[in-house]
Amino acid sequence: MGDFVTTTVIGAVKAIVYLYDFVSLPVYFLLQHPWTKWKKQTVWAKFEKEADPSSSIVRNSTENKSLLANISTVDELFQFAVQRYSTAKGFGVREVFGEEEEKQKDGKIFKKLILGDYTWYTYNDIDKMVENFSKGLLTLGLESRQNAVILAETRLEWFVAAQACFRIAVPVVTLYATLGEEGIVHAINETGASLLITSQELIPKIQKAFSQLLSIKKVIFMEGHRKPRLEAFPESVQPLSFSEVKSMGENSEKALNYDTPAPEDVAIIMYTSGSTGTPKGVMISHKNIITTCNGFMKLTEDMRPDDLYIAYLPLAHVLEIAAESFFLAVGVPLGYSSPLTMTDKSTAVKKGCKGDATILKPTLMSAVPLILDRIQKAITEAVQKEGKLSEAFFEFALEYKHCWKTRGFQTPIMNWLLFKKIKNMVGGRLRAIASGGAPLSSGTQEFIRTCLDVYLIQGYGLTETTAAATIMDLQDMSSGRVGAPVSDCFIQLKDWEEGGYSINDKPHPRGEIFVGGGSVTLGYYRNEELTKEAFFEKDGIRWFCTGDIGEMYPDGTIKIIDRKKDFVKLQFGEYISLGKVESELKRHPLVDNICVYGDSFKSYVVALVVPNQRQLHHLARSLGIEDISFEDMCMNKAIVAEVLKSLAEEGKKAKLQKMEIPQKIKLCFEQWSPDSGLVTATYKLRRKAVQDYYRDELADLYS
Template identity: 45%
Template sequence: MTLKMDLSTIILLPVHMLVWLYSALSFLPWYFLTGAQGKKALAERIKARSTNGQAEGPYRSVDHFDSLATMDFPGLDTLDKLFRHAVQCFGKSHCLGTRTILSEENETQPSGKVFKKMILGDYKWMSYQELDVEVNLFGSGLAALGQQPKNAIAIFCETRAEWMITAQSCFRHNFPLVTFYATLGEDAVAFGLNECGATHLVTSVELLETKLKTVLPQIPNLRHIIYVDNKGISTAGYPETIHIHSMQSVKELGAKPENLNREIVRPTPSDLAVIMYTSGSTGQPKGVIIVHSNLIAGMTGQCERIPGLGTKDTYIAYLPLAHVLEMTAEISCVTYGCKIGYSSPQTLSDQSTKIKKGSKGDCSVLKPTLMAAVPEIMDRINKNVMSKVQEMDCVQRTLFKLAYNYKLEQIKKGYDAPLCNLLFKKVKALLGGNVRMMLSGGAPLSSVTQRFMNICFCCPVGQGYGLTETCGASTITEVSDYSTGRVGAPLICCELKLRDWAEGGYTKLDKPHPRGEILIGGPNVTMGYFRSDYNNSNDFFVDENGQRWFCTGDVGEIHPDGCLQIVDRKKDLVKLQAGEYVSLGKVESALKNCSFIDNICAYANSEQNYIISFVVPNQKKLTALANQKGITGTWEEICNHPVMEIEVLREIKEVATSIKLQRFEIPIKVHLSPEPWTPETGLVTDAFKLKRKELKNHYLHDIERMYGRK
């Protein structure tokens, strides 16, 4: 230990001197040559102001203060027009790319589980003109199969090029597209298909065989199923009333002159574009009604926050396309001439679960410049990298921490540390090495993880806030904004205001900043829910000026520069027996910084005076601790060992105390779950938001145990 300390001191002394000399010599040239002063001024400027001078708002972006933006390109007021314009502008340029599968093999893990591993080739690209042809053929083929304008057609499929071909075909022919997450349960999909009455469905062979086949008899309106894969399928065991087609055969049908020359009924801005079924954190999925003008307005606001978006950009697509964030991101990329390379969470990086060791993941091959991610994924990257740092030798670890801390201090001041970036080259290469901006959405991103991405991947992270009901668009932090914990100012397409929530203790009079429930208004606010009984909850309303508003249920505060910070959620607030209010989301967000925790769900019963928690532990960290304690056994046995629960609770209390959680906000008991929570388990949504009702039912026995009933 003494030797390590001496060695560390010996290393640090000359390095500190070198850093000091570098800073002294390079700061002034760097400051003036990179325009640092102007960037800092942009970061500190007022970004949004109240339109009426009231603390509660409405607040609008200062960049479009007099009116709300409705479209980026004059006259291009439908998704069909946007795509046709893109084809004219970028005809022969690469548009959609997919990697070829060179080989597949099964690999048995030490645990006995069998994982499918793949070796993938280069990306094969489809140009804008080629995509236009595919869209024409498929749309004409669907019409030949009886699909009518303004009648819904459903898609239940993984994120892939065929999803976007289907969407653009529907937009062109005015077929409203009904979307379902690929991880949604079969009963929920059957519910949605029956509710919307779709007669045509686009899906994949895997989803058709594993999820849909058993519930098809429950969907009487369905007549045609189109699978997107280039392989055959046996129709045995399917209802006789349903016709099954390959996508290729539908395109061939569409290529016949009598079908290809059929008159197309083009959409108008007020026509229905998408019914997007949200997986939801409670109850049955709800279909959000989105018209063309909603999506055009939302994308206008989003694209304004991505400087230089254009033909030099490459976007990696791997999040669910049935999520409004991913769908609008991809349509925006097509509009601006970017390349889109398709991926999946299982093939994203060299270390991904389906990539054979020694071969390259999608990021390494594609080298994207733009990327969207949910906080859960970025949290995992953060913990994995920091875990590897702990395994470095003393010299490497010391240099990494020194560079990390030095750059952290520079970023907090609004500056950069170019020399340090060389040390993060290997980390940056995990995502291809060229990412210039990341967009985070779906859930709050912790300040620790945001700073990690800023430092190690050398790019800004635009944290956004929005909902399906607002086309995913409400706020996004500006590239120049180096603050953390906030989600930026309103986009130029919308405005927001705060409504007092007395029960939760949030009002416009709060100090130092006004707080309240967030209400979003503008042309990006959707038309409501597909079933009218969902619309009786007053989630949507129209004001005296005819503007639509959505009541989010989230609680925020407005900072003096007009930026929003999410501080609570009405549904996450629980009143304990002694009268204290606990924000479960706040507790979870804080405790995700624990090194032993990969995911956490806090739970509280109003009849009790303390909260409890379920934790998915970090397997590497907890196993190492178990070895130190002399505890052996399977992963499940380690998680169920009472000593491990005590150790995780100990760290929870340390972290909670350090970040000054109140005593009643700190979980008193914990259950460790050996199985991770994924959308496939039904315990989290596709955006990795907790499904509290399902988690409560899943851990009911443990809840009763921790509250002393068993």
């Protein structure tokens, strides 16, 4: 009966909407000028040698890069921004007055922050902080070209500390705040740093590792709202607060000697998150960062005077540091946030308190696919809670808006009725999101574009290419692609015979992506063998072999279709891209994370699935299974069978081949967090670690 009512009501709504469309279309046509948005046949890039797929793919037009024409180091870029935007609002930080514990319905205790308003600093204000902090570092005995480590969450002090190091030619070793103890010890010992800059919240984590740290003599901590516990530091280590070091610099009267950086000097030794083993330190030069900023200058054509960027991704990730450097250069204010406080519903936001996005009202943000997948799931879950009628109406509204949007029309009434509430989750003004770090599925891209009414563009780059390789134009409405090469960047496709990819494939050339140009980094720190394996020079251009498989479309844009390390060959010779399958199945509301595995002596793949607890409880109730723990649900045969069936349907919807859809699954009740060692600090799978941890379970799935 319920389904009948839902179908009848939605049918009536559709009839009314279609009648309204028929009557109002001429008015919308005249008011909205959709023809100005209709996609012209644009070719964004082409082969350098016409019709030669072995040559480089380059952008058709060269952008005006005069803004940074005379800049060659990151410190020069910062000082250029200070001179250009001196008294303008540049950097926002939210006040934290304290925290309190809040008990949840399930008995868990969450720590909630008591938050105030944003305090804003001008470019001149931050320049003074950078100058004082750099003098403080020199007063402490740090010398130019001595490595200094930053291990902290994204915040203004991280930015200030890094700029201070750049100013005095000190390479910054960046570590994720979520990196495990083993990775922290490896990176610090490998770089031989004597100075560690961290946050007050991470002091306990650092203190646990001190017995293994061989070189650290001083620790500078960024203050928080709690009183720091410093008694556990060994006598050989001097702890100082961030404010103390700034004061030392401000009060320093003697002349301090230091070198200024050169373009080829190392600015950052960025430790990758280690998806394939021990984290590697990528040496990024000042020239690399400036080249990337120049490559992004094409985006300035779409900038507006009231733009504001919300900065929350880890600054230890190349995407965030490249984005903040670029927005610094073009004068877009940065408002600092975190995933724990971004929205009103974020886990660290006290009930009744506003999230950062609600206060900031940003227009621009960067994201990784994991965050966008979570936003999609959160919206879907919220709609499902409202009942089947609301869910059916939402699905119709989503399809309706997408249909008109692709034809160049806005849907103001539907936006007012439904989508405005969703857009307000991120402040209400957001108009552009740049996604990077991993391929974003077409489904998620279209969903977010439609729900949030934003431009959602994908970019492609790696730590080894300073985040630069390709980026979509805002006018490019395709999905599942990563755009055309950025300026000063070359892309080549190379045959990969084992995977069956060739630059002569029809209708689109395919192959391993090689990236060349000024953004390609210097190599891996103290790892000459791996550097020679992945980097090479040819005709004066430095190249990096990415291991990613790309496909070039006639308009010059690239689609990432596979990765060499994610390939497995099954019993009868079929190649399966594990990453591709995971990307599609991860969109299912039941899936928080998934690792697909293939045994080369078998004819099918299996999967380890971390289910979403709320969705699994909902599924269990629908099967008449009540009052059992999450762990018991994961081992319940009826629930496992239903999840497997649901994933198979999702795979068919995503047009996966039968051999790509897992035939058996295990539901994992353990959480895959960076601390567990099963995912990286950016939540990418550490495939080998997962397979080793679940070795017996995988054997059981194939038994």
